Amino acid sequence: MNLLVVPVASLLRSPGNSTTVRVDTVFDPAGDYAASAPGAAEVVPLADVEVDLVLTSYLGGIDAHGTLSVPWRAACRRCAGDVTGTLEIKVHEQFRPGAGPDDDDAYPLVNEEVDLADLVRDAVVLELPLAPLCAADCAGLCATCGADRNVTACDCRPETDPRWARLDALRVPDQA
Ligand SMILES: [Zn+2]
Ligand SMILES: [Zn+2]
Numbered sequence: 001m002n003l004l005v006v007p008v009a010s011l012l013r014s015p016g017n018s019t020t021v022r023v024d025t026v027f028d029p030a031g032d033y034a035a036s037a038p039g040a041a042e043v044v045p046l047a048d049v050e051v052d053l054v055l056t057s058y059l060g061g062i063d064a065h066g067t068l069s070v071p072w073r074a075a076c077r078r079c080a081g082d083v084t085g086t087l088e089i090k091v092h093e094q095f096r097p098g099a100g101p102d103d104d105d106a107y108p109l110v111n112e113e114v115d116l117a118d119l120v121r122d123a124v125v126l127e128l129p130l131a132p133l134c135a136a137d138c139a140g141l142c143a144t145c146g147a148d149r150n151v152t153a154c155d156c157r158p159e160t161d162p163r164w165a166r167l168d169a170l171r172v173p174d175q176a
Helices: 116-127 160-169
Strands: 003-009 018-026 048-058 062-077 080-094 112-117
Touching: 048 116, 062 116, 080 116
Parallel strands: none
Antiparallel strands: 003 112, 018 048, 048 062, 062 080
């Protein structure tokens, strides 16, 4: 049974009424929730994603608003170490009979059921961090020997070509 498919027949018959949907769901790591690009975060496989929404009926559809709590993980873009976090995503969307898959302003409401899976996936894909850092001041890896500069200092000196020395003096330190 798919807990993200919520029957709303009785709700639709009494516009203005609300119901709360709290579902812990687990996403298939091989599915749509894997990292969307190299270096992008992914939803932690098999971790609970908490869906906490209020569904309110109005004349013509269902309004869904609430919060998604999504554990994610990634490799730090400077040192490749583990980075983890939990996204708290606020969502507010509509479901309407007759809405098509390409509708921007509403999800389809079919057979008096709302399927929250697309809403959750769209919100998660938008919010997963791109190229996160393990810490704002992560020192990264040495470009010469590969040592993790957060853990150890190495003896490598950046090789300086005298022709570039004047440019080096102008170079702004990496602030990202
Ligand atoms: Zn790092
Ligand atoms: Zn080194």
